[in-house]
Structures are given as C-alpha cells and as structure tokens.
Amino acid sequence: MDGSIATLAARLRDGGFVAAEEEAALLVAAVGADAVALEAAVRRRLDGEPLAWIVGRAVFCGLPVVVHTGVYVPRPHSEALAWRAVEALPVRGVAIDLCCGSGAIAAVLRHHRPEAVVVACDVDERAVACARANGLDARAGDLLGAVPQRLRGGVDVLVGVVPYVPTPALPLLQRDTFRFESARSYDGGPDGTAILRRVLREARSLLRPGATVLLELGGDQHELLQAELHRLGYQVDPPLLDEEGDVRALVARTAAQ
C-alpha cells in the first residue's frame, strides 16, 4: 500500500469520512511508516472504529487525552460543560468527574485548577485505567459510591456526562455506536433520567453548601427534572444551551450556608 497521506485520505474519503485529510495525517502520525501497521489502522477506521481508539488519543478542550480502546470517546459537545465546571471550581476546591470515561473533563479541571483536588469515577475498570493513564486520581465504583470517604460533604463541583439516552432512543444512535461502544455509556432508562435522578439524590450528602452540580442531558429532561431538583432543595441556575439554543446541561447549586 502507498502510505502517503494523500493516498490514505483518498481511501478514507471514498469510505465516507468527511475529515479524511486530517484523519489520514493523524493515523500516519500515530502508526508511523510501517506499511502493514498502517494498512491495519486504515482498515479499522474504514470498518467504523472510532479514530481515537486507533490513534489512542483525542483532543478535548484543547488538551490531548489518552483514550483506550473500549472507552467512551469524549465529544466536542461536552466541552462547554467542562469549561463551566472549571469556572465553578475554586482554586483549591474539590471536584468529582462522575462517569468519567477517559477522564477528559477531570483532565481539563486539573489542567486549569492544578491546586484543586480532582477525582474521576467510573464503574468500568477500563475507563478507570484510562483515566489513570491520563494521570488522574481515578476510582472504580457505582456512581457516587466511588467517591473517597474523606471528600464526602466537601465537594465543590460535581460534573458528569452520565448515561442519559432514553432506552427507546438507543436504536436511533449512530449506526456504529454499539458495534464498538457499550450501551452502559448511554442507557438512561425509560425517559433517560433514571441515572440523573439517582445522582441528584445521592449527591446531596457529598456536596458542601454552595456547591455546583453540572450534568449533561438532552431533550425535555431539564423540564422533567425540575420537580425533583426542587424537592431535593437544589437552587436551579439557567441551563447550558448549545448553539441551536437546545438545553445541553443542568446547572444546580446547593444553598449557601
């Protein structure tokens, strides 16, 4: 195989990849000039495998993030949530990146708040290993059960991209999603709010007064959660909106003392 970037890009373009030139350059940079390895990498990509798994990294909020095969690839649409979490985190505060996957959000927090305590949590051991490869303090466990005892009651920022896709909508996700990624990253129950509700309930005892909770969501989930947020005593800030004006994340605070 001719391993020039132009030739690889042509094959990727024929395979329907829009950013073919960019992807070809990334593949060559990651795999090197070995023709056999390069051919294997291109075939994986043409088969629909996430680019980040093949090259072993992604860029999130301008930072390089290690992404192991099998671990959710951080998405550009979650970057606004990460930036908002940075804003909310005091210089020496405590933050939890819940359902961290590769730990991309935690990595952004640590980069911009190097004196803060940042802990990344995920139920999937592969995600925890990947977050550790990103140099993070990562813990394995079911939702907030993974948060270290010593931090309970002292958390300033809880941020998460928890599974929030309604179960009936899972078949509508991109064709390749479940050929490569696990439904556990996405499935949020009948209306997508099952895990969000659990997090909001269980977080109360972890958060300090005046703490901020930032959770990605979609569709009408922000409305669906209003009663629960008020019942649990959260103060609700305006949600994060995307460029189309759709709600992308809830922002809530615990009452200041």
Ligand SMILES: C[S@@+](CC[C@H](N)C(=O)[O-])C[C@H]1O[C@@H](n2cnc3c(N)ncnc32)[C@H](O)[C@@H]1O
């Ligand atoms: C949509 S991914 C988000 C990953 C990361 N925050 C990001 O944006 O790149 C959701 C993650 O939630 C994790 N997860 C699913 N159920 C969980 C649970 N009960 N407790 C902890 N983590 C869970 C999955 O393993 C997956 O890594």
